[in-house]
Amino acid sequence: MQTPGPGQQRQSARKKRDSVTTGSFYSLFESEVPEREIIASGAILLRRFAFESASELMRDLDWISAAAPFRHMITPGGFRMSVGMTNCGYAGWISDRKGYRYDSRDPLSGKPWPVMPESFRLLAHSAATEAGYPDFVSDACLINRYEPGARLTLHQDRNEQDYTAPIVSVSLGLPAVFQFGGNSRKDKVRRFKLESGDVVVWGRESRLAYHGVAALKDGDHPLTGRCRINLTFRKAL
């Protein structure tokens, strides 16, 4: 039997890939991961969707974090969160001994949160549209910074007033393992590797899905250095 040459192998691998992807970007590379993946009903992973905007997003993050620095918030139970957080937009998510909530002002400075930059708004809107949520208008962006070892335990995003809007979550820098379960804490949790530029959008049947991030592995990324940045866009008010 004749063994296929490298060209033939590539051809059949590409056919297989094209059957699970919608675009041609990944078919240029030796990668088996689909460009977009439905991870649950109403939830989709758009791989590399923010890849091209990543450096602009990071530049805008510089002035946001100069005005509203990353800080480790305290949970209502008294624990210091391992993830560093700040916000931009009309409303910022905060946590302290009094509870989880949104506030229009940064408690550190007493000033309104930095305005959401155009680059952030455009990306959130185009990712939501791509995921089937063209009406998404975000008024809150929580910015999470994970250093090695930082993690976010399984939780639901439920401090927002309106669950008809989806969540748009953008990953930048070091890769992380994203955990995505169902609407009950007991539901099976699936794990997805999120890399720089990946965007996850969840809404409708998945809007209250439990999700979390496993402890970040150490590494060095050209975009962010020794950390992962996550931008979570929501309609809070």
Ligand code: SIN
């Ligand atoms: C979050 O659930 O607020 C953040 C998710 C992530 O960092 O990917």
Ligand code: FE2
């Ligand atoms: Fe969350």
